[in-house]
Amino acid sequence: MTTEVRVLQPDDWDRWFSNLELAFGTREAAEEREFDRSVTECERSIGVWDGGEVVGTAGAFSFRLSVPGGALVPAAGVTMVSVAPTHRRRGLLTSMMRRQLDDVRALGEPLAVLTASEPAIYGRFGYGAATQRMSAEIQSARVRLQLPPGAEEIGLRLADPAAVLPRCEELYARQVPKRPGMLARLPGWERKGVLDPAEERGGGTALQCVLAERAGELVGYARYHVQPEWVGTVPEGAVRLRDLEAEDPAAYAALWQYLFDLDLTSKVVLRNRPADDAWQLLVSDIRRCSVRVEDGLYVRPVDVGAALEARTYATDVDVVLEVTDDFCPWNTGRWRLSGGPKGAVCARTDDPAELTLSVRELGAAYLGGVSLGALAAAGRVREERRGALAQAATAFASPVAPWLPHGF
Structure with a gap:
């Protein structure tokens, strides 16, 4: 054949x-x-x-x-x-x-990324699971939120999702550099956020959009569906969140309070939120939120040197990495990474290796959400010089969890 x-x-x-x-x-x-x-x-x-x-x-x-x-x-x-x-x-x-x-x-x-229908497939091609996505089913009828100062000053109003899409996209674009793993949307990709085929609503409402504004300025938005449900004569509807972005804690909390307070609903259902999403620290009872975390974006360095130079590091780092890459052998060898919060240089070296890992582990750790220390504990990173692992693991870490906001 x-x-x-x-x-x-x-x-x-x-x-x-x-x-x-x-x-x-x-x-x-x-x-x-x-x-x-x-x-x-x-x-x-x-x-x-x-x-x-x-x-x-x-x-x-x-x-x-x-x-x-x-x-x-x-x-x-x-x-x-x-x-x-x-x-x-x-x-x-x-x-x-x-x-x-x-x-x-x-x-x-420098990079290739994907979402995996079957995670076992792509590891052999050098892709490592680098982000997580969190899902939850919050019992909003029984859980309360503790709002930060300023939330009461936020104005909320409903709007047609398509009509306000340009304003929402401007706000989204401002959030992208703040969290690793987010995508700067290409022209045309903004439409993905408002796709709303009737046959996929499962009996729910058309897509809704609520805007959060302060003095007329857009500071947040949420897009969602409401899924009606009745148990006898008791309303038990669900709010199914599609997207939520906010500029600051007050706008963020005001949007969540709005979702919790929608009439005839008793739960808020999430399917893709950051693993460290702050609502978890606002709720009165996290046990009534059925939180689940699973794999999200898979990352593969295609050019190890360029990829490591493209990001910054939480602390100063100077470490020699011995990288193996069977599928893209041009990456195999020793690389000295020297950098910190202001930038980095990564070049080939003949110096002795201080950490040994495959390109898959490097991809997993690249966005700062998977610890090199955890990978070492699993036997997937080997420390060759005492102290190198702690230094590199600290430097690679991100202060916020990396997250992919939508599939592709």
Whole structure:
């Protein structure tokens, strides 16, 4: 059986995307499918063809990713990866990953990132789980919030989500450098936040948007659905939060109080929030919030030196890293990282190794949410010089948990 990997042509998009849906066992709503078509970068997408049939897909988006220190670093957003069930275990995925990472390197992007449908797949290609996402079901009828000063001064008003989208996007853009893992949205990507196909509401309301304002200035917003539910004659509806961003603690808390107080509801349901989301420190009873944390964004350094130079470090650091990278061997070797809060330099060296790790562990620790110390405790990082692990682990840490606000 002969297969060929080639760049996606726009006229082939429907067949290409249908293979993706087949592999995932889904069928997207027309609104979402149109969005996916509009943001697909065909020149960065590839298909595996067997005769006239598409049997494999993979794409990439030209993202900029926030890293510790606030820089927005070019990153290939790996997406739409699939292999037809008739062509599994024949090396198609490996061939697409090989082609893709070679292309990313040629474009000079230091990083590749993805969200994994199956985490076990991507570790062998050098991707490490670097962020977490938190979900929760808060019993808002029984949990109270302790609001910080100034929350009572925030004005709240409902608005059409599409009509106020430009204002919300401006606020979102200001938040991106503040938290590693967030994406600077490309033109057209702002629409993702207001996609609202009726067939996927599950009986809930159309998308709602509440704005938080201070003296006429937008300082926060939340987008959500309300899911009505009655137990006998008792209302037990759910507020299903889609997005929430705020400039300061007062606006943030005022938005959460609004969500807690919506009539005919008894719970607030979250599906993707930062692991350190501050509402957890405002609630009166965290045990009634059913918090769960799972993996989020996977990060792969494509150019180790450029990637480590692109971020800053919490404290001064001077350490020699021995990196192994079987899939991208140009990264293998010893690298001296010297830097601190104002910047860093990372270059090849012949000096003795002080920490040994694979590129997968480096990707996991890169955004500051996974401790090098924890990876060492799991046997995935080895300390070669006494004290090097503590110094590097402290330097790599982020003061806020890295977080990917939406999939791609």
